[in-house]
Amino acid sequence: LDELIERFGITVLEQTHLAHRRNGRVEFVWKENRLLIPWRCPSVDGAILTLQRRTLGEPRDNGRKYVFPRGRSATEPYGGETAVEELGDDVAVAFVEGATDTLALRWLCKREGLRVAVLGVPGVKNWNPAWARYAKGRRAIVAFDPDEAGRAAIGIVVNDLYAAGALCLVESRWPRHSKDWADELVKARTHGCC
Numbered sequence: 001l002d003e004l005i006e007r008f009g010i011t012v013l014e015q016t017h018l019a020h021r022r023n024g025r026v027e028f029v030w031k032e033n034r035l036l037i038p039w040r041c042p043s044v045d046g047a048i049l050t051l052q053r054r055t056l057g058e059p060r061d062n063g064r065k066y067v068f069p070r071g072r073s074a075t076e077p078y079g080g081e082t083a084v085e086e087l088g089d090d091v092a093v094a095f096v097e098g099a100t101d102t103l104a105l106r107w108l109c110k111r112e113g114l115r116v117a118v119l120g121v122p123g124v125k126n127w128n129p130a131w132a133r134y135a136k137g138r139r140a141i142v143a144f145d146p147d148e149a150g151r152a153a154i155g156i157v158v159n160d161l162y163a164a165g166a167l168c169l170v171e172s173r174w175p176r177h178s179k180d181w182a183d184e185l186v187k188a189r190t191h192g193c194c
Contacts, residue, residue, distance in 0.1 A: 001028060016051060017069030028053075029070075037099045039122075042080030049075055052099065052122070066098070068122070077131050078102050078120030091115045093134050093166075094141040095157065097124060097150065097180065104185040105143060116141065124153035132157075132164035140166040145180045 004013060010026050013019040018036075019028050035054040040046040050072040055065050068074065077083075078099045094116050096105050102120035109116040119134060121127050124144055132140075140161045144150030 001026065017072060018051060018053065029067075037078075039074045039076065039078055039099075040081040042076050042083065046081035066122070073126065074122040075128075077134070078122070079106070079118055080134070082106075083117040083119055083134060088115075091117050092139040092141055094118045094143045095131070096120050096143045097145050098122065100182040101143075101145075101180050104180075104182040108185060118143075124149050124157075127153060127157055127160075129160040129163075132160040132166070135161045135166035136164050137167055 001019065004019075005026060010019075010021075013026065014021070017029060019026050035056060037052040037054060038048045039050050039052060041049055050068055052074070053067050055063065058065070077095070079102045083093070092115065094105060094109070096102055096118060098120050102118050106116075106118040109118065117134070119131070121131065142154050142157050142161075144153060144157075
């Protein structure tokens with residue numbers, strides 16, 4: 001925290017809602033969430049819209065693994081700034097849960113030579129129908145986690161994708177041997193596949 005205060009100043013950190021003053025000291029709002037994940041604007045400049053924080057490991061005391069600053073949740077999917085550059089006519093669009101799964105599935109697709117722009121939603125309960133616009137005129141893939149929440153969200157998301165003009169088959173894909181795409185990548189690397 002001291003390094004962030006030195007670089008950006010206390011006022012800026014308070015405005016982000018990542019830190020606040022308590023008992024005369026500045027401290028993180030969510031103490032365990034240490035990794036900062038920038039969610040960027042889907043344009044070439046990729047300006048940061050918000051910062052998400054993640055715990056390293058499992059949260060303690062029923063804490064939350066991922067948190068956005070109060071009042072600053074994601075207004076665009078993760079990876080939109082990259083998708084803007086990748087979205088040619090022959091590129092499919094895949095929607096996954098979160099930033100780490102976005103990066104993992106993007107790497108797995110590239111390894112397989114698949115032309116897929118991967119976008120992350122900040123949890124399936126936070127799906128925004130406006131994000132379906134990325135699928136207009138192209139094949140769409142819903143690649144959420146194979147859990148109850150992921151399975152429950154597919155129907156809603158698929159309907160939004162078709163309404164936005166997704167072409168061909170809107171597919172759903174699941175990690176084959178894992179709880180999510182990041183875990184799938186770790187297992188693939190562990191077994192010497194990557």
